[in-house]
Amino acid sequence: MEAKKFLLKVSIISLSTIAVFVTFNYFLDIYGLFRPDDQRELKVYTNERTSKYLLSYHYIPDNFEGIIIGPSLSANLNTKTIKEYKIYNASIMGANISELRYLVDNIVERGNLRFVIICLDPYLTKDHGKKSARIDPKEYYGALGSTNLIKTYLFKLIRENELLPDKFPNNIINDYGYNNFNLELKEDNPREKILEKVRQKSTETTYVDPAAEDELGATIAYLRQNNIQVIAYFSPVPHQILAINTENYRAYQNRMLRLFTEQDIVLDLNDLRFKAITSDFNTYIDHGHLSEEGQKFVLGELKQALLENVQPRNLKYSER
The missing domain is CATH 1.20.5 (Single alpha-helices involved in coiled-coils or other helix-helix interfaces)
Known part of the structure; x- marks a missing residue:
C-alpha cells in the first residue's frame, strides 16, 4: 500500500x-508558434536549422512579404537595411535546397509572400536530402518541451546577458534572420585565402546533383504557381578564383538558367561589369563569404531589382 x-x-x-x-x-x-502576433521580434540563439524552421510556421509568414533562401553565402545579408520591403533572411548555414524547401512550403502556405530571392551557388545543389534531423515536423511540439528548447534558453541567457561575448556574441541572428557569423569568425586575410586558392588551382566544385536540380526547379515552379515573384542571383565569386575555373562555372550557370523563365529575374553578380568589385579582396572575409562591403554590394543590387519589379507597399508597412 x-x-x-x-x-x-x-x-x-x-x-x-x-x-x-x-x-x-x-x-x-x-518561436512564435502558439500565440503569434505582429509585434514580437524573434531572434535565433542557437541551432539555426531548427529555429528558422519553427519560425517559418507563423513568425515569418505573419510578418514578412519576402524571403531570401540560400546557404551561408547569403545568410549574412542584413535585409533589415532594405527599408522599402520586409524581407526575412531564411538562408541557413550549410543548407541545400531540400532543407530550404521545408521553410518555403510553410511560409508560402501560411503567409502572403510577394517575392522570394534565391542565392545561386553550387553548394545549394551539390547534394539533396536532409543533412540532419533538425528540420522535422516533430520539432513543432518539441517547442513545448525538449532538450533543444532547454539549450535554446541557455544560449538566450548567455547571449543576451553577454556572459561570454567573445565566444557567443549577442544578436548573432537578428529578428530579420540576418546571421552575422562574422562576429564568431577569427579574422582572416582574404587576400591570402584567395591567392592561396589560385596558387593551388583549388576551385570550389561546380557539380550539380540531378535530384537537387530537380528540387530547385520544382521549388521555382511552385513559387510561380502561387504568383510569387522569383528573383535569383549568382553569388559573387572572387574574380581571381573564377578566372581559373571560368569554363566550369559558366557551364554551371547555363544549367541553372534553364530552370528560369522570362517572368523570373536572374542577376549575374559575376558579370564583367562588376569585375572591380569581385576583384577587390575587401569584398570578402575569406575565399568566398562576403565582408560588410560585399554585403552592401549584393544588397544594393537586390534592392534595385526589387524596386524595378515589385511595387513597395506603404512606408508604415515596410518599417517595423
Whole structure:
C-alpha cells in the first residue's frame, strides 16, 4: 500500500512538473508558434536549422512579404537595411535546397509572400536530402518541451546577458534572420585565402546533383504557381578564383538558367561589369563569404531589382 501511495505521489509530482514546464513554454513561446502576433521580434540563439524552421510556421509568414533562401553565402545579408520591403533572411548555414524547401512550403502556405530571392551557388545543389534531423515536423511540439528548447534558453541567457561575448556574441541572428557569423569568425586575410586558392588551382566544385536540380526547379515552379515573384542571383565569386575555373562555372550557370523563365529575374553578380568589385579582396572575409562591403554590394543590387519589379507597399508597412 505504501508503495502504491509513493508511486501515485511521484506520478502526480511528475505530471504537475511537466504541465508547469509545458505551460511556461507555451506562454514564453520563443518561436512564435502558439500565440503569434505582429509585434514580437524573434531572434535565433542557437541551432539555426531548427529555429528558422519553427519560425517559418507563423513568425515569418505573419510578418514578412519576402524571403531570401540560400546557404551561408547569403545568410549574412542584413535585409533589415532594405527599408522599402520586409524581407526575412531564411538562408541557413550549410543548407541545400531540400532543407530550404521545408521553410518555403510553410511560409508560402501560411503567409502572403510577394517575392522570394534565391542565392545561386553550387553548394545549394551539390547534394539533396536532409543533412540532419533538425528540420522535422516533430520539432513543432518539441517547442513545448525538449532538450533543444532547454539549450535554446541557455544560449538566450548567455547571449543576451553577454556572459561570454567573445565566444557567443549577442544578436548573432537578428529578428530579420540576418546571421552575422562574422562576429564568431577569427579574422582572416582574404587576400591570402584567395591567392592561396589560385596558387593551388583549388576551385570550389561546380557539380550539380540531378535530384537537387530537380528540387530547385520544382521549388521555382511552385513559387510561380502561387504568383510569387522569383528573383535569383549568382553569388559573387572572387574574380581571381573564377578566372581559373571560368569554363566550369559558366557551364554551371547555363544549367541553372534553364530552370528560369522570362517572368523570373536572374542577376549575374559575376558579370564583367562588376569585375572591380569581385576583384577587390575587401569584398570578402575569406575565399568566398562576403565582408560588410560585399554585403552592401549584393544588397544594393537586390534592392534595385526589387524596386524595378515589385511595387513597395506603404512606408508604415515596410518599417517595423
